[in-house]
Amino acid sequence: MAKAPESVLKKQAAQAKIAADALVAAKAAKKLHRANKKAFATRGAEYAAEYKATEKAAIDARREAKAKGGYFVPQEPKLCFVIRIRGIIGVSPKAKKIMQLFRLRQIHNGAFVKLNEATIRMLRLIEPYVTYGYPSLKSVKSLILKRGFGKINKQRIPIGENAVITEGLKVDGIDCVDDLIHEIYTVGDNFKQANNFLWTFKLSSPSGGFSSKTKLLHFLEGGEAGARGEEINKLIAKMI
CATH class of the missing domain: 3.30.1390.20 (Ribosomal protein L30/L7)
Structure with a gap:
């Protein structure tokens, strides 16, 4: 059986390397996406808790001021x-x-x-x-x-x-x-x-x-x- 020309073998080897590198990159990207998704979900939950705590603090301050016969002055909007x-x-x-x-x-x-x-x-x-x-x-x-x-x-x-x-x-x-x-x-x-x-x-x-x-x-x-x-x-x- 005739051996393929060296140029063809080099091309096949280069294509195989590109495919292997692409597979490794795809797996790394998939792994990073999973890690980011988990981290972003955690961050989103932290922000939600922060917003809720801020809202609760404002309500508590308003109630406390009313109980003492005073007025609650909210922060100036930013x-x-x-x-x-x-x-x-x-x-x-x-x-x-x-x-x-x-x-x-x-x-x-x-x-x-x-x-x-x-x-x-x-x-x-x-x-x-x-x-x-x-x-x-x-x-x-x-x-x-x-x-x-x-x-x-x-x-x-x-x-x-x-x-x-x-x-x-x-x-x-x-x-x-x-x-x-x-x-x-x-x-x-x-x-x-x-x-x-x-x-x-x-x-x-x-x-x-x-x-x-x-x-x-x-x-x-x-x-x-x-x-x-x-x-x-x-x-x-x-x-x-």
């Missing part, structure tokens, strides 16, 4: 969610620049904003064109899980797998969806990187839309614009 509700007509250059900084370039765009003295002043300047308030944990979860897209190489990638977060964010301690939600909701040390990783939320028009008359009025006057506190959560639910 996070708000802003939704653009008006177009470009009549927008002043300053307001337009602020909305660009907040990445609100189109109607029904939404974004998380860390509250501090500077951002509060900017929000007041753009009140006629946006509505904003304090998102609940449920709203943060819903936004990220249902409308969340990550930014990888300037591309809009759906957050369907934890690998998207690991690859796109590259921040220690933020490796899965639960980590990302926790970082945003608690306004952690890496909030800026986490928020920049999230693509601007593209929300749907609420059922019935915004009336052209109510859009021009402040929320406190029965309109849609401006600060609406925790009532923002009802609007988010309608627009997801």
Whole structure:
């Protein structure tokens, strides 16, 4: 029987090595996925316990203050969610620049904003064109899980797998969806990187839309614009 040419034997050997390496890599990836899945589940349970403990502490403090005849003063909110509700007509250059900084370039765009003295002043300047308030944990979860897209190489990638977060964010301690939600909701040390990783939320028009008359009025006057506190959560639910 004729022996195969040396070039063919080399090619077969190279292909066999590639196949063997691929099998080893696949097994290692499967093992890592199992380990990560277990670690992420544990982390998610820890976050759930943390949220529950924080909520319980607030309730206990409120009850204690009431029992002593005093008032419970909650902590100042650190996070708000802003939704653009008006177009470009009549927008002043300053307001337009602020909305660009907040990445609100189109109607029904939404974004998380860390509250501090500077951002509060900017929000007041753009009140006629946006509505904003304090998102609940449920709203943060819903936004990220249902409308969340990550930014990888300037591309809009759906957050369907934890690998998207690991690859796109590259921040220690933020490796899965639960980590990302926790970082945003608690306004952690890496909030800026986490928020920049999230693509601007593209929300749907609420059922019935915004009336052209109510859009021009402040929320406190029965309109849609401006600060609406925790009532923002009802609007988010309608627009997801």
